Amino acid sequence: MQLDFSPEDEEFRTAARTWLAGNVPQQTSPHEGQAARDYATDWLARCHRDGWAGIAWPADYGGRGLSPERLVIWYEEYVRARAPSVLDCTFVALNHAGPTLIACGTDEQKAFHLPRIVSGRSIWCQGFSEPNSGSDLASLSTSAVIDGDVLVVNGQKIWSSYADIADFQELLIRTDSTSKRHKGLSWVICDMKAPGITVRPIENMAGVCHFAEVFYDDVRIPLSNVVGDLNDGWRVAMTTLGFERKTAAMGLQLDLSVRIEDLIARADAAPGSATAERLGLLRAQAAALRAMTWRTLFREPATVFDGSLVRLRFAELAQHIHRLAMDILGPDALLMSQPTHDYLEAYSETIAGGTAEIQRNIIAERILGLPRE
Numbered sequence: 001m002q003l004d005f006s007p008e009d010e011e012f013r014t015a016a017r018t019w020l021a022g023n024v025p026q027q028t029s030p031h032e033g034q035a036a037r038d039y040a041t042d043w044l045a046r047c048h049r050d051g052w053a054g055i056a057w058p059a060d061y062g063g064r065g066l067s068p069e070r071l072v073i074w075y076e077e078y079v080r081a082r083a084p085s086v087l088d089c090t091f092v093a094l095n096h097a098g099p100t101l102i103a104c105g106t107d108e109q110k111a112f113h114l115p116r117i118v119s120g121r122s123i124w125c126q127g128f129s130e131p132n133s134g135s136d137l138a139s140l141s142t143s144a145v146i147d148g149d150v151l152v153v154n155g156q157k158i159w160s161s162y163a164d165i166a167d168f169q170e171l172l173i174r175t176d177s178t179s180k181r182h183k184g185l186s187w188v189i190c191d192m193k194a195p196g197i198t199v200r201p202i203e204n205m206a207g208v209c210h211f212a213e214v215f216y217d218d219v220r221i222p223l224s225n226v227v228g229d230l231n232d233g234w235r236v237a238m239t240t241l242g243f244e245r246k247t248a249a250m251g252l253q254l255d256l257s258v259r260i261e262d263l264i265a266r267a268d269a270a271p272g273s274a275t276a277e278r279l280g281l282l283r284a285q286a287a288a289l290r291a292m293t294w295r296t297l298f299r300e301p302a303t304v305f306d307g308s309l310v311r312l313r314f315a316e317l318a319q320h321i322h323r324l325a326m327d328i329l330g331p332d333a334l335l336m337s338q339p340t341h342d343y344l345e346a347y348s349e350t351i352a353g354g355t356a357e358i359q360r361n362i363i364a365e366r367i368l369g370l371p372r373e
């Protein structure tokens with residue numbers, strides 16, 4: 001793997017750094033609701049206006065059409081500049097719904113949705129998990145029957161992040177009632193304003209409502225909103241999960257290196273040896289995660305399962321770093337809302353996008369070739 005940058009890459013890095021220095025908002029983002037949406041979409045619209053959104057997206061659909069390497073350079077500069085967290089309400093649209101449409105959508109779907117996503121004009125959420133189908137996604141039961149040229153959907157999803165403020169949802173449903181498990185599912189674009197949809201926000205332990213239950217009561221979705229073929233939704237969903245686990249969190253992964261440097265700066269001039277040891281270990285682990293992030297771009301042949309390695313490492317490292325931040329800040333942390341919020345939110349890292357146990361199963365079975373459970 002070659003990690004030397006060309007003069008053109010360095011020019012790109014300098015341009016990104018300069019633009020970020022003059023444009024990163026001073027105020028932090030609200031955590032939820034319409035205010036969070038306005039903040040995130042304003043920021044994305046500003047990035048897009050100046051050519052800093054959709055770095056690796058096709059130019060025909062509003063992106064820059066640059067290499068994945070340039071995308072990582074952008075993220076490295078982005079986190080260095082302490083720009084707004086990439087894990088906001090634009091995350092699903094930009095990082096897995098959009099890439100799924102690029103990979104599997106029709107020309108019409110791409111032409112309509114991608115320019116809206118990349119410019120902050122539409123927010124997406126994900127409707128995969130159900131009350132009885134999370135890790136075992138293939139057991140899902142939200143279903144649709146075909147009525148002319150529409151699907152009529154009934155059922156319930158849960159944990160759908162930002163569903164309360166989203167315009168569209170990547171919705172995985174059973175479209176063949178005789179089917180079992182992976183067969184007979186479809187991945188459809190659901191308009192969140194369609195009649196029959198009820199969204200009920202759920203508060204997490206950090207006191208924030210950024211995910212929700214979604215109920216579907218005879219919701220009519222045009223058949224033209226199916227992405228991929230009807231009853232071929234499992235393949236499309238695996239494409240989505242591939243992005244979600246592999247490239248979507250790139251900005252978050254790189255952000256951990258910055259967090260560790262901030263903590264080192266914050267620790268006492270002579271931290272206790274136990275704290276110094278933890279800081280050193282976590283700094284090394286953050287550097288290893290950065291190397292893994294780069295490696296996922298170049299590994300040939302790439303597999304959807306590589307993402308599990310990175311996702312798992314990221315999730316556990318994030319928890320350790322936020323825990324250490326609380327220890328270093330001591331009781332003062334309770335007076336500072338952001339570190340406490342980040343610490344509490346980090347608990348969900350080993351659940352969202354597939355739990356740590358599921359990632360370990362995938363690594364064991366699909367990468368190491370161990371016997372299936």
Ligand SMILES: Cc1cc2nc3c(=O)[nH]c(=O)nc-3n(C[C@H](O)[C@H](O)[C@H](O)COP(=O)(O)OP(=O)(O)OC[C@H]3O[C@@H](n4cnc5c(N)ncnc54)[C@H](O)[C@@H]3O)c2cc1C
Nearest residue numbers: 126127128129134135159160161348351352353354355357
């Ligand atoms: C912050 C956050 C955001 C989320 N956002 C979304 C979203 O936008 N859209 C969406 O669709 N979903 C979302 N989810 C849901 C997430 O994908 C599920 O929570 C996750 O897949 C686990 O499913 P579950 O909660 O049903 O747990 P379960 O599958 O019921 O698992 C319960 C426990 O059993 C363990 N377990 C289950 N099966 C096995 C096994 N085979 N081997 C070993 N252990 C096992 C799990 O690891 C876990 O510890 C989000 C979750 C969180 C925390």
